[in-house]
Amino acid sequence: MKELTKAEEQVMQILWELKEANVREVVSNFPDPKPAYTTVATVMNALEKKGFADKIPAGKSHLFAVKISKEDYSGFKAGALVKNYFNGSFSRMASFFAKDNKLSIQELEEMIKIAKEQIEKEK
Known part of the structure; x- marks a missing residue:
């Protein structure tokens, strides 16, 4: 298992709570000031590459589902x-x-x- 960066861990904390979510839902769960959508999207894609989340097509968007508890x-x-x-x-x-x-x-x-x-x- 790979270690998470601080940013990845912040996103995973939210994803663990939600179980699955799109980027917009993760962003909305951050405290103010919220990070940029593109920043969170980049981190979530990195989490998928590291094997922490599965990327699931959902219409024009994607859902990210927790893969590692x-x-x-x-x-x-x-x-x-x-x-x-x-x-x-x-x-x-x-x-x-x-x-x-x-x-x-x-x-x-x-x-x-x-x-x-x-x-x-x-x-």
Whole structure:
């Protein structure tokens, strides 16, 4: 799985919420000031090329449908975080977040579960 740019992630957050949408619908879901239609269209086409969305013909326009779930991408990002910043050590990650961010035990356990699942998928 490829990592999303900041702009791609902003568009995907909206697309994950809508499940499928055309460019105009995505633009309308951005807070003001809204990005240009052409900018969002370019990002959505990049998301299709990266495999995050399917482009479906719909009359004179296209719909973009989510292809990779938010949960799958979150797991990928959590696994990369553990691998890249904590040398693959879940205990180091948990210790860091417990000390610096005051997360609950349940939140730490969920993070560890997601990260482990993603690392297993990458093997």
